[in-house]
Amino acid sequence: MSDVILRIDHLVKSFGGVQATDDVCLDVQRNETHAIIGPNGAGKTTLISQLSGGLKPDSGSIIFNDQDITNLPVQKRCRLGLARSFQITSLVMSMTVLDNVALAVQAQDGHSFRFWKPARSISKLRGPAMDILADANLQKKADTVVSALSHGERRQIEIAVALATNPQLMLLDEPMAGMGPSESASMVEMLKSLNGTKSILLIEHDMDAVFTLADRISVLVYGRIIATGSPQDIRENQNVRRAYLGET
Amino acid sequence: MMVQFLKNRALTFIVLGLLGTVPLLMFWSGSDYLSLATKLVCLCIAATSLNLILGYGGMVSFGHAVFFGIGAYAVGIPAYHSVYGGMDLIATSNGFFHIGFAIVLAALFALITGAISLRTKGIHFIMITLAFSQMMFYFLLSLDTYGGDDGLTIDERSQLPFISLDNSVHMFLLSFGALLICLYMVHRIVNSRFGLVLQGAKDNEERMAAIGYNTFAYRLTAYVISGAMCGLAGALFANSESFVFPELIDWTRSGELIFMVILGGGGTIIGPVIGGIVFIVLEDVLSRFTIYWHLPFGIMLILAVLLGRTGIANWFKSDGAIKKPAEGNHE
Numbered sequence: 064m065s066d067v068i069l070r071i072d073h074l075v076k077s078f079g080g081v082q083a084t085d086d087v088c089l090d091v092q093r094n095e096t097h098a099i100i101g102p103n104g105a106g107k108t109t110l111i112s113q114l115s116g117g118l119k120p121d122s123g124s125i126i127f128n129d130q131d132i133t134n135l136p137v138q139k140r141c142r143l144g145l146a147r148s149f150q151i152t153s154l155v156m157s158m159t160v161l162d163n164v165a166l167a168v169q170a171q172d173g174h175s176f177r178f179w180k181p182a183r184s185i186s187k188l189r190g191p192a193m194d195i196l197a198d199a200n201l202q203k204k205a206d207t208v209v210s211a212l213s214h215g216e217r218r219q220i221e222i223a224v225a226l227a228t229n230p231q232l233m234l235l236d237e238p239m240a241g242m243g244p245s246e247s248a249s250m251v252e253m254l255k256s257l258n259g260t261k262s263i264l265l266i267e268h269d270m271d272a273v274f275t276l277a278d279r280i281s282v283l284v285y286g287r288i289i290a291t292g293s294p295q296d297i298r299e300n301q302n303v304r305r306a307y308l309g310e311t
Numbered sequence: 312m313m314v315q316f317l318k319n320r321a322l323t324f325i326v327l328g329l330l331g332t333v334p335l336l337m338f339w340s341g342s343d344y345l346s347l348a349t350k351l352v353c354l355c356i357a358a359t360s361l362n363l364i365l366g367y368g369g370m371v372s373f374g375h376a377v378f379f380g381i382g383a384y385a386v387g388i389p390a391y392h393s394v395y396g397g398m399d400l401i402a403t404s405n406g407f408f409h410i411g412f413a414i415v416l417a418a419l420f421a422l423i424t425g426a427i428s429l430r431t432k433g434i435h436f437i438m439i440t441l442a443f444s445q446m447m448f449y450f451l452l453s454l455d456t457y458g459g460d461d462g463l464t465i466d467e468r469s470q471l472p473f474i475s476l477d478n479s480v481h482m483f484l485l486s487f488g489a490l491l492i493c494l495y496m497v498h499r500i501v502n503s504r505f506g507l508v509l510q511g512a513k514d515n516e517e518r519m520a521a522i523g524y525n526t527f528a529y530r531l532t533a534y535v536i537s538g539a540m541c542g543l544a545g546a547l548f549a550n551s552e553s554f555v556f557p558e559l560i561d562w563t564r565s566g567e568l569i570f571m572v573i574l575g576g577g578g579t580i581i582g583p584v585i586g587g588i589v590f591i592v593l594e595d596v597l598s599r600f601t602i603y604w605h606l607p608f609g610i611m612l613i614l615a616v617l618l619g620r621t622g623i624a625n626w627f628k629s630d631g632a633i634k635k636p637a638e639g640n641h642e
């Protein structure tokens with residue numbers, strides 16, 4: 064396998080007159096954390112949705128592990144090892160935390176056309192799910208129904224569910240959105256612990272988090288990548304400072 | 312949690328215990344409600360089958376009675392040919408064939424129509440399931456051989472070993488046994504891997520796809536199981552009434568099934584049975600007072616559904632508060 068886990072090739076997507084993805088080319092290296100930053104409406108979520116399969120690009124291609132996945136549906140991409148978290152929390156609200164994570168584990172354990180055995184007593188589903196919750200320090204919440212969780216906790220479960228699908232590449236859409244400082248800090252810790260073992264494409268507005276976590280950063284403005292480089296490069300890049308970092 | 316679980320389980324056993332004994336006791340003490348009770352049990356099976364896709368799967372099928380009708384005609388037509396000749400391939404009074412035929416035909420119809428209608432969501436799904444059932448309704452109306460809109464009398468009930476369906480006690484017990492089996496099956500299914508995927512997809516389909524589930528395939532499977540179960544209900548009903556007619560598939564019948572599920576409590580095992588009992592009792596009582604019983608009946612149903620929100624079975628949960636439906640339901 065090559066060192067490039069994800070290659071985005073001349074991707075284009077427009078909504079009516081809005082060019083949300085404008086000829087984007089981008090590589091994600093194996094086990095790197097690649098951050099995408101850019102102002103509101105730059106097309107970050109649109110890009111992630113095309114990668115995960117929720118949106119069809121107008122043209123261009125997406126290569127994952129040397130396989131063209133441009134036309135695969137969401138669930139097939141997930142089974143190949145591509146997981147996403149949503150900018151707006153998307154969980155099974157009426158089920159417990161453990162149910163949510165265990166469903167993701169179950170999705171990796173063959174088909175679910177199994178109609179008889181009570182799924183909540185299958186230890187090879189509940190065990191790994193519990194381990195993932197323990198890693199995130201959430202085991203106390205295992206039996207809480209998701210709709211009763213705080214916003215910050217839901218954000219963490221969102222990541223835990225993505226992890227439970229045992230992905231090679233995680234697409235994280237603003238994991239810290241709406242979190243308080245201490246919650247953000249623990250999320251940064253959690254993502255840091257994945258560094259070097261998972262490939263991550265990270266969208267985040269929190270610049271401290273981005274500069275802490277990212278191996279490389281790409282800057283997206285009006286659907287276009289205007290720069291890609293190490294955190295150091297990006298900090299010093301004049302175009303980026305003008306377009307986005309606002310001369311900080 | 313435990314208390315709630317036990318209370319629900321207790322409720323289930325009480326309701327089923329009463330349903331299984333009261334009609335028999337009344338029969339032996341001289342007042343014969345057995346055929347009404349058998350009809351009720353058949354409707355409970357149909358409502359239970361709808362509960363699997365509506366209560367647990369979030370699929371508002373507005374044409375569910377079509378499977379009931381298919382099941383009924385799957386008994387009526389072979390029985391007709393068994394008596395009057397013709398159609399040698401299916402002409403038989405063998406009960407195993409009748410019931411198997413009902414289940415297979417209903418499942419096939421569910422597979423074909425489900426594969427189309429489950430591509431749609433929300434109001435479109437409601438309308439397309441309604442359209443398929445109306446299609447079948449008019450098709451049966453046009454079948455003059457089988458009585459057209461007059462319906463078809465079954466001159467010879469399904470033949471089974473050891474029991475006689477001409478005996479109303481046997482007929483009732485067979486139907487009641489079938490209801491118990493169906494309830495137990497739904498109970499196992501909804502707690503299985505499959506059942507959790509089905510419920511997850513009801514609540515948040517996007518999430519289920521994102522973690523790797525082909526939600527369409529799971530929904531379609533549930534739809535087929537549900538259709539097959541409802542076909543069984545129709546086959547039993549046809550034997551109980553020894554009469555089948557196109558109005559079995561009328562959209563009002565499908566609406567009644569939805570009412571039973573919602574009234575009793577969709578997404579609980581015993582809910583549709585409670586809904587069915589309330590429905591039949593109300594219908595029977597009201598129709599004694601006035602021939603214009605449909606109006607007060609309809610008003611009461613709407614009130615019950617609006618006020619009860621989550622159904623009667625949920626009133627007995629120990630946390631006291633009536634639970635709101637889960638947020639973020641898609642359909």
Ligand SMILES: Nc1ncnc2c1ncn2[C@@H]1O[C@H](COP(=O)(O)OP(=O)(O)OP(=O)(O)O)[C@@H](O)[C@H]1O
Nearest residue numbers: 078081083101102103104105106107108109110150
């Ligand atoms: N489904 C859609 N239909 C029409 N326009 C859309 C749609 N989704 C996104 N857009 C437009 O595409 C552009 C990019 O939106 P996108 O949500 O990808 O931005 P973003 O970078 O994720 O922004 P934010 O930082 O606010 O999350 C915006 O102008 C948005 O209005």
Ligand SMILES: [Mg+2]
Nearest residue numbers: 107108109150
């Ligand atoms: Mg966004």
